Amino acid sequence: MTLQQLKYVITVADCNSMNKAAGALFISQPSLSAAVRELEEEIGITIFNRSNKGIVVTLEGNEFLGYARQLMDQYRLIDERYIEKKSVKKKFAVSMQHYSFAVKAFVEMVKHFGMDEYEFAIHETKTFEVIENVQHFYSEVGVLYKNDFNEQVLMKILKEKELEFISLFNCHVYAYMWKGNPLAHKDKITMEDLEEYPCLSFEQGDNNSFFLAEEVLSTYQYKRVIKADDRATLLNLMKGLNGYTLCSGIICSELNGGDYTAVPIEINEIMTIGYIKRKGVPLSSMGKLYIEELSKYEEQIL
Numbered sequence: 001m002t003l004q005q006l007k008y009v010i011t012v013a014d015c016n017s018m019n020k021a022a023g024a025l026f027i028s029q030p031s032l033s034a035a036v037r038e039l040e041e042e043i044g045i046t047i048f049n050r051s052n053k054g055i056v057v058t059l060e061g062n063e064f065l066g067y068a069r070q071l072m073d074q075y076r077l078i079d080e081r082y083i084e085k086k087s088v089k090k091k092f093a094v095s096m097q098h099y100s101f102a103v104k105a106f107v108e109m110v111k112h113f114g115m116d117e118y119e120f121a122i123h124e125t126k127t128f129e130v131i132e133n134v135q136h137f138y139s140e141v142g143v144l145y146k147n148d149f150n151e152q153v154l155m156k157i158l159k160e161k162e163l164e165f166i167s168l169f170n171c172h173v174y175a176y177m178w179k180g181n182p183l184a185h186k187d188k189i190t191m192e193d194l195e196e197y198p199c200l201s202f203e204q205g206d207n208n209s210f211f212l213a214e215e216v217l218s219t220y221q222y223k224r225v226i227k228a229d230d231r232a233t234l235l236n237l238m239k240g241l242n243g244y245t246l247c248s249g250i251i252c253s254e255l256n257g258g259d260y261t262a263v264p265i266e267i268n269e270i271m272t273i274g275y276i277k278r279k280g281v282p283l284s285s286m287g288k289l290y291i292e293e294l295s296k297y298e299e300q301i302l
Helices: 003-015 018-025 029-043 059-083 100-113 127-135 151-160 229-242 285-300
Strands: 048-051 056-057 089-097 118-123 143-146 163-171 174-178 200-203 225-228 244-247 260-265 271-278
Touching: 003 018, 003 029, 003 048, 003 056, 003 059, 018 029, 018 056, 056 059, 089 100, 089 127, 100 118, 100 285, 127 143, 127 163, 143 151, 143 174, 143 285, 151 163, 163 285, 174 229, 200 229, 200 244, 225 229, 229 244, 271 285
Parallel strands: 089 118, 089 143, 200 225
Antiparallel strands: 048 056, 143 271, 163 271, 174 244, 174 260
8 A cells, every 4th residue: 555545546535536536646547547446455445436427435435535534644744844844734623513612612722722833623513524524534523412312323323433422511401592582581491381482403414313413302393493504593593583492501602692591491301512532542732622621611501
């Protein structure tokens, strides 16, 4: 196995075409195909399924490409620092479900390190993409929750992808809503109180599953439900339609503004906020500080 072969398969995956990849690499298509087949034979897996319609990365190939990208990234860092003598920025990326407090922790971590010597990325996205981003080294850590309902399925997925879940703190369930909502000033509410208001939840795309929902009580029979893709839209729907979403009760008014509140729901349900990372891979200094910032929110649980 050579770095050149790794570069070839990564380019093929990025171009989604042998012909386009060959053009980008300035080699002939037969030479590229032969090099890819030689690598597949050497490592004993099929990286790409070929057909008249093009190529598709296999499940085994997708996992291999994750390692290949990491190795090529490390090689580029060594080449730039020691061969080309460039000043190379250290990188850190995090993926998360839609948690404003996780964004705020990221902000504090970036402030500490500064951006002169570091390059940061944050991905607020769907549950399965959080998992895949950490699996394929696009993110060092991923922030999500588990509870009694999703724990068995979630832990099975993480084990298959060689990831581990580290718990940070436990939370009760709250209804997050606009302060103009008629229920906003109550000390506590029930699920029956919420029936006449639309429940807002995050769309999970192709990997939609009750077990991968970002909100607890995903199997509850809601009278009104609206799906959305981003946090800003949910906040607008809270104001426009008196909608609500289920949350941990951690308020981050610095990012969402002071027009929203969280009201405790009378229900016997606990959610555990935590993070996932590659099993056996230690956190970087940036990763450790980010987790420290996240852990501070345990003191702010309502």
